[in-house]
Amino acid sequence: MAKISINMKSGELVEEELIVGIDLGTTNSLVAYAKSGKTNIVKDDSGQNSLVPSVIHFNTQGEIIVGEAAKKNLITSPERTIYSVKRLLGKSYADVKNAEANLSYDIIDQEDQLVKIKIDDVFYSPVSLSAEILKYLKLRIEKHLGRKISKTVITVPAYFNDSQRQATRDAGKLAGLDVLRIINEPTAASLAYGIGLDKEKTETVAVYDLGGGTFDVSILRIEDGVFDVLSTNGDTYLGGDDIDKAILNYWVAENNISKASLVDDKGLNQMLRLLAEEAKKHLSSNAHYKSEDGSFTLDKGTFEALVKPLFDKTINCVEQAVKDADLKVSEIDEVILVGGSTRIPMIKSGLAEYFKKPIYDELNPDEVVAMGAAIQADILAGNTKGFLLIDVTPLSLGIETMGGLMDTIIPRNSKIPVSAGRSYTTSVDGQKNLKVAVYQGERDLVEHNRKLGEFILKDIPPMAAGMPKIEVHFILDADGILKVRASELRSGHSTEVKIKSQYGISEEEMGRMLLDSIKHAEVDMKAKALLEAKNEGRSIVLSSNKFIKQNAEILDPSEIESLHSHMNDLNIAMNGDNKDAINNAMNNLNEFANPLAQRAMDYNIKKALEGTSLKD
Ligand code: ADP
Ligand code: MG
Numbered sequence: 001m002a003k004i005s006i007n008m009k010s011g012e013l014v015e016e017e018l019i020v021g022i023d024l025g026t027t028n029s030l031v032a033y034a035k036s037g038k039t040n041i042v043k044d045d046s047g048q049n050s051l052v053p054s055v056i057h058f059n060t061q062g063e064i065i066v067g068e069a070a071k072k073n074l075i076t077s078p079e080r081t082i083y084s085v086k087r088l089l090g091k092s093y094a095d096v097k098n099a100e101a102n103l104s105y106d107i108i109d110q111e112d113q114l115v116k117i118k119i120d121d122v123f124y125s126p127v128s129l130s131a132e133i134l135k136y137l138k139l140r141i142e143k144h145l146g147r148k149i150s151k152t153v154i155t156v157p158a159y160f161n162d163s164q165r166q167a168t169r170d171a172g173k174l175a176g177l178d179v180l181r182i183i184n185e186p187t188a189a190s191l192a193y194g195i196g197l198d199k200e201k202t203e204t205v206a207v208y209d210l211g212g213g214t215f216d217v218s219i220l221r222i223e224d225g226v227f228d229v230l231s232t233n234g235d236t237y238l239g240g241d242d243i244d245k246a247i248l249n250y251w252v253a254e255n256n257i258s259k260a261s262l263v264d265d266k267g268l269n270q271m272l273r274l275l276a277e278e279a280k281k282h283l284s285s286n287a288h289y290k291s292e293d294g295s296f297t298l299d300k301g302t303f304e305a306l307v308k309p310l311f312d313k314t315i316n317c318v319e320q321a322v323k324d325a326d327l328k329v330s331e332i333d334e335v336i337l338v339g340g341s342t343r344i345p346m347i348k349s350g351l352a353e354y355f356k357k358p359i360y361d362e363l364n365p366d367e368v369v370a371m372g373a374a375i376q377a378d379i380l381a382g383n384t385k386g387f388l389l390i391d392v393t394p395l396s397l398g399i400e401t402m403g404g405l406m407d408t409i410i411p412r413n414s415k416i417p418v419s420a421g422r423s424y425t426t427s428v429d430g431q432k433n434l435k436v437a438v439y440q441g442e443r444d445l446v447e448h449n450r451k452l453g454e455f456i457l458k459d460i461p462p463m464a465a466g467m468p469k470i471e472v473h474f475i476l477d478a479d480g481i482l483k484v485r486a487s488e489l490r491s492g493h494s495t496e497v498k499i500k501s502q503y504g505i506s507e508e509e510m511g512r513m514l515l516d517s518i519k520h521a522e523v524d525m526k527a528k529a530l531l532e533a534k535n536e537g538r539s540i541v542l543s544s545n546k547f548i549k550q551n552a553e554i555l556d557p558s559e560i561e562s563l564h565s566h567m568n569d570l571n572i573a574m575n576g577d578n579k580d581a582i583n584n585a586m587n588n589l590n591e592f593a594n595p596l597a598q599r600a601m602d603y604n605i606k607k608a609l610e611g612t613s614l615k616d
Pocket of ligand 1 (some may be wrong): 025026027028029110176210211212213239240241277280281308338339340341343344365366509603
């Protein structure tokens with residue numbers, strides 16, 4: 001039955017809900033959709049190619065070119081042609097600096113910042129570059145369907161952490177997409193094969209994904225329609241590109257081509273790389289390769305000898321993944337192949353032999369992830385019945401801590417229902433009340449986020465600062481209702497409030513909040529570091545005062561004077577906005593105070609041993 005919806009603003013009829021699936025790959029990306037239970041991968045105008053190379057070229061006229069047309073510039077214009085941007089998503093410079101030598105473009109080199117890519121004098125974030133690929137895919141499918149789309153499901157590797165997933169979502173937003181769900185690539189591949197659609201069945205699946213530049217293997221347990229990742233393993237620098245390089249090196253040796261001429265002649269290098277890839281693909285269904293002009297040849301035996309070391313490496317990873325999942329190889333029920341490089345017959349047969357069972361390879365291995373994403377999208381659209389939809393929180397939820405910092409308790413994209421808690425304490429001696437202010441949003445300072453409510457935890461028994469144990473617990477139910485409970489554990493006092501988190505916020509407002517958090521990430525990081533330094537400084541001044549009071553009898557007047565002077569320096573620094581100055585002043589104070597603290601401790605221990613009671 002077709003669904004008919006009405007646009008409440010215009011009163012016009014709108015078409016049936018369509019959610020599209022996107023495989024945003026390191027080497028290639030694809031877009032797909034499901035209609036009447038059938039999945040379709042959207043092809044280019046020629047109707048030949050479904051893969052969009054994940055390559056972005058910035059030409060000298062300031063235009064941005066994506067896909068096949070961009071790929072042509074990889075070798076001739078490497079500094080303006082970005083590939084493998086997925087590797088940089090959600091990463092800081094410190095995370096990727098060791099891999100920098102492998103990149104032919106410039107990345108920004110400041111340790112505490114998110115990676116940026118430099119072209120001419122402009123810096124681009126991996127999020128905005130990924131958004132360019134997504135925009136291209138959005139245009140492709142809109143042209144194909146003849147209508148606008150916005151809702152999507154995007155896939156990511158199972159090993160992606162929260163910030164990488166977040167970055168993927170942010171890229172979607174930036175491309176004008178509404179990312180309803182991020183799902184794991186191996187989960188999508190299983191769905192494409194219909195695994196997990198039968199809720200009665202419990203299965204253990206190994207998904208082997210050998211793409212262009214990365215290899216990963218995931219072991220999944222599927223029970224009641226829920227996909228659990230038991231383990232993942234792999235190598236982020238192992239894939240089809242390495243096979244191309246091995247073939248190229250073989251030809252260079254065979255034909256006495258000097259390495260220097262390859263470096264000098266980018267055109268020659270590019271031609272050989274493309275020929276090598278062509279030979280590799282040709283040998284998946286033929287026994288012999290010969291280039292058109294006859295000067296480069298490769299037979300299957302030689303090719304397989306070149307692939308063997310790479311295959312062996314992947315098997316080591318598989319072995320480790322199976323072990324980490326606490327399983328034996330014989331306990332794996334199904335094996336699924338993903339990634340263009342699994343088209344190589346030797347890899348297929350090698351795996352069948354290793355697992356001692358036939359493997360799933362009927363679907364195009366470079367399309368299965370996109371197909372699965374489209375199936376998941378169709379389930380979300382409500383076109384497949386009997387599936388429980390697990391929803392996620394659109395924005396992070398947290399409370400305000402010292403200095404106006406946002407402390408996230410439930411991160412965005414958490415599956416709901418969810419509950420999470422965190423412990424806090426007081427910052428002042430004898431503090432009786434604690435204000436708990438609840439916020440929603442992604443910025444580091446609460447003033448930029450959205451306040452949902454606040455309440456006061458009263459009657460905390462008088463204790464020294466840092467002694468009370470206050471637990472703040474968030475419970476978010478399936479309807480988006482948030483319950484916040486604060487309890488002082490030593491006294492048992494607790495207060496609870498109910499807040500509706502999702503209501504009263506429009507899609508636009510949510511989008512704006514997310515964009516703001518991306519736009520201000522750097523400024524926020526700096527402001528946060530300054531506030532944290534100030535908080536730490538304040539607590540050091542407090543404890544230094546206490547220390548002087550308690551140990552006056554064993555300190556020299558000159559030592560007390562110096563302590564005061566260091567504390568004074570710190571106070572002055574804290575009045576300013578220079579984080580490094582505050583940290584310096586803290587270090588100076590600590591360095592001076594540490595030997596004194598040691599002396600005080602020795603003195604107190606000695607006194608205790610003599611039978612005199614310890615000071616409080
Ligand atoms: P990713 O997931 O990294 O984006 P893909 O799954 O699209 O990448 O895999 C791309 C890789 O697959 C490339 O190295 C390409 O050369 C390789 N490939 C595609 N077809 C074949 C084939 N018939 N035989 C061997 N390798 C292939
Ligand atoms: Mg892939």
